[in-house]
Amino acid sequence: MTYTSLVTGGAGFIGSHVAADLVRAGHRVVVLDDLSGGDAANVPEGAHFHHGSVCDPEVVDGLFATWKFDYVFHLAAYAAEGLSHFIKRYNYTNNVIGSVNLINAAVNAETVRCFVFTSSIAVYGHAEPPMTEDLTPAPVDPYGIAKYAVEQELKVTHEMFGLPYIIFRPHNVYGERQNIGDRYRNVIGIFMNQILRGEECTVFGDGEQTRAFSHIDDVALPIARSIENPRAYGETFNIGGDTPYTVNHLAGAVAAAMDAPLRVRHLEARHEVVHAFSSHDKARDILGVGADSVSLDDGLAQMAAWAKKHGPQEPSVFSGIEVSRNMPPSWQALVVPSEQSE
Template sequence: MGNDDKCILVTGGAGFIGSHTVELLLASGYSVRVLDNFSSGHIDNLPQHEHLDIVQGDIRDQEQVNAVMQGATHCLHLAAQVSVSRSVEDPCDSATHNILGALNVMHAAAQAKVSKLVYASSAAVYGAPSQLPLTEASALAPLSPYGLEKWVDERYAALLASLHGLPSLGLRYFNVYGPRQDPRSPYAGVVARFIDRMLAHQAPIIFGDGTQSRDFIYVGDVARANLTALFSTHCGICNVATGQQIDLLDLIDLLSRSTGCTLPAQHLPAKAEDIRHSYGDPHRLAEWLSLTPQWTMDEGLGELIHHCRQTMTDDERPPLTVNA
């Protein structure tokens, strides 16, 4: 079976991670079907391509999910409510997306007997780590409904593997950044928010003292992991991480050099659901998927800053005399 004989269903394919993965799948010769409700994804993120079919719909609609799953040989499930803070504010709504919606996709994939289901989990399942780096065997103690929902998804995937023989691989993404991450969205990551403010010559905002650290991984490396996972024989759970950490103050120093904005950060109180330090062990990523992240932090930030500058409107551009 060649690449053109495979049809990949990507839920949430118009989103940040999804659109990068769709582009890579198409470039690799696969046919792709996207299911997206466009609540946070954008149609403009997707290319016009003869092997791309776009369906507007919602993973919470079981009949629609069953319909789009028909004919799919593989499924990449990325559609989700991805804001940690929103899951805290409205856990019931978050669970309809991240548990019931995910279960619709998993059950439909099992019934359609897809060759492989790959789904987005998160480093949020670990909670506040007692030991670093985090391995797939580390204790799980999520601090937010979002993290708990992703843990429940992992348990459902394991159960459906036992009940129906559904081959699945859950990818625990760490802090993904890159182009198309909307900095104005409540779903935006800290990198996009910092860059958005600094390009407008506004002080970046930090919740807490800024010494908290994260494992940032570029979206291009995540797209490669998604594609490889779809055709891997491995099932279970895998971290998608670099194995390196950087604190937010050092991140702002890097961005200051790239954006020219040297305003000191504005500090606000830390959020209760925020984790102090986190970075992942990428050994399984290398062993199972033969992948090591290719993008350095400098390279990835450069791509994101270039993208942000290209998409700024004239009203958003700061006057040229700001730093004079």
């Protein structure tokens, strides 16, 4: 039997890898992406591409009516934790309302066997690491709040309408096809782009904050294959790298991977969680996947080769800032208020 799967955000970084894994598994894949952060060139060969937004219910409902989806993989989001404080309306519209449009359509279609949602470890907030799935989420930024809201919505939708779901909480994913021109998110991509542009790597604060970094190969395939495992249904999984590193260590590792001297400029600290990494025991137990199968050095080498081939990117400027107060000074100089962008 050939299954039909919708991948939202499938022209983006993680979404395009999930879509490619599904194509290889024999699925008929439909990609929905508004190209606000992705590139149509990322859509895998064999997938059907529809340019549109999850925020448009007519587009979403039309796709469900046409394709009769068996599975939904919802990866479309604007995933910038730090910036989300200053783009609250945009954040909740894209990350909550867009998700609700998909959930409504999945319920009404009555064909969807499972709704797979990529949340984030941002839902844990300041919890002591390593964060485990049994912790009560307490997000500290609008992005994390939005992700947790959708998690809760999926649970009550299952209770009311029986829609099966699987939730993943990835963190700091990096690798080929990442948008290195986004100045607000994905520190590895930011560092690589700065090095390619001959600039210093910019580090917020003292650089001793810690994160675990997850190569795309350790994230995309488990997400795509999760629907094949009945034990995964109704569950929430942390997924990604096990080993935490300081941002200072990361900057040195990225410079080495890029064959470049380490040049760092420290910026004023921003409001963020200082230490964030999670446990993946549950994913190992139920999904049979291990973390860090791609080491940080190997993953950085792979991404560096890709980044060098594609060259430096002009850093983007978000053109719809809604609140500029208390914004990091390095971002403040680039502010384009939402009134000017309309």
